[in-house]
Amino acid sequence: MSNDAKQTARELADGLRRLGPDRVVALSVHKTKELIEELEEKAKRLVEQLDAQ
Numbered sequence: 881m882s883n884d885a886k887q888t889a890r891e892l893a894d895g896l897r898r899l900g901p902d903r904v905v906a907l908s909v910h911k912t913k914e915l916i917e918e919l920e921e922k923a924k925r926l927v928e929q930l931d932a933q
Contacts, residue, residue, distance in 0.1 A: 885929040888922055895919045 895915055898907070907915065 882929060882933065885926060885933075888926040888929060892919060892922050892926065895922070 895918065897903070898915060899912065899919075
């Protein structure tokens with residue numbers, strides 16, 4: 881896996897952790913929607929990076 885793909889995977893994991901039950905701070909609905917959109921874009925980018933290998 882390339883360094884870019886590893887970094888994207890780490891970002892996805894961090895974002896999912898922020899949404900998970902062990903989060904430190906509750907997110908507003910607006911912030912949650914923004915984070916989900918951001919994670920969807922990162923997941924799409926990760927798939928593209930893996931397909932390119």
